[in-house]
Amino acid sequence: MVNASIITIGDELLIGQTIDTNSAFIAQELNKTGVWVKRRVAVGDVYDDIWQALDEEKKRSDIIIITGGLGPTADDITKPLLCKYFGGKLVVNEEVLAHVKYLFEKIYNRPGPILERNMKQAEVPDNCTVLPNALGTAPGMWFNADGKIFISLPGVPHEMKGLITNEVLHRLQETFTMPAIVHETIFTAGQGESAIAELLLDFEAGLPADIKLAYLPSYGMVKLRLTITGVNKMALQEKLQPYYLRLQELVAPFLVSAKDEGLEEVIGNLLKASGKTMGTAESCTGGYIAHLITSIAGSSAYYKGSIVSYANEVKQNLLGVQAQTLQSVGAVSEETVKQMVAGTLERLQVDYAVATSGIMGPDGGTPEKPVGTVWIAVGNKDKTATIKLSLRFGRERNIHLAAMNALNFLRKFILTNS
Structure with missing residues (x-):
């Protein structure tokens, strides 16, 4: 398995002012490529807490993805922290600087000169690979240290999604030999999680060790997900198929869809x-x-x-x-x-x-x-x-x-x- 940890940064996440949708998107996209998300951690805008989270997650995972704390204000401390954590120094990246100027002068049409704090968005650690952010001023940063990959991304959801899609996923696939992860999900309604579980007692007990069944209840509905992990995706799909069909038969009176859909x-x-x-x-x-x-x-x-x-x-x-x-x-x-x-x-x-x-x-x-x-x-x-x-x-x-x-x-x- 290739394991990943996701660290989201921001006091607003801890007090519930902002809902963390970034982790869900990242986890879904990583899973499609064969990366298993092992941990999701939220920390506030506290230097020591972020440092400790990095120390802890690199012990557990091959990939550590960090979102948040890359903005132009005083509480955005991720970039200088990462610079110190990896022993680098901040330097101006000319391509990022040109992009920041382009955004403010041609796209945002803001009156007056560009603020110094916005120009400093072009400063990056000299020992990272810069990930161009086409949708914002804060670039992503890719660090390779001690055989682990650390990726820092903006917390703004649409900027993060653009970087994951356009920069991160293909780089990870080039870096790691990914296993195959196959999911099959069905959607039921009309019975609660416990009642569905009673129906599936013998089925679940008879599953092979490498096939896992998960119950995902929500608002009177229950999704059932079968998961298998291995090397050959086609072989995994063939092995999972009879269990997937049998699962549908067992919950047929309550089956809404044999797909992961709403x-x-x-x-x-x-x-x-x-x-x-x-x-x-x-x-x-x-x-x-x-x-x-x-x-x-x-x-x-x-x-x-x-x-x-x-x-x-x-x-x-x-x-x-x-x-x-x-x-x-x-x-x-x-x-x-x-x-x-x-x-x-x-x-x-x-x-x-x-x-x-x-x-x-x-x-x-x-x-x-x-x-x-x-x-x-x-x-x-x-x-x-x-x-x-x-x-x-x-x-x-x-x-x-x-x-x-x-x-x-x-x-x-x-x-x-x-």
């Missing part, structure tokens, strides 16, 4: 295959379902739009929900979401519609309709179906769960009413 992708594929369209009417989910669907490239082929009818007057005026319905049974009711679906089908001229109305919390509940009560309806011109959820979590998780349940309900409706 519900929004599954629904998109169903609609594209049938040439049908859909729209959404959202109250309690506030457009989150629309966001999930439109996050998929090409969704305009089947998704027409959404009416976020948060207020009752919007439900009435745009979706045609009857005032009497809202007065008698309220917005969070089966009757209301059925009328929301009918209004969506008519106003957006789509083949399928999904509607949500509920109480996400923390306030707004009543004894009859406590926080977490959600009604969902899906339908076409011939039929409408509804379900009621009784969620028990905080507002954010309730919204996620309502959206996932709505998408899965729509998926099943499309399959049975296509």
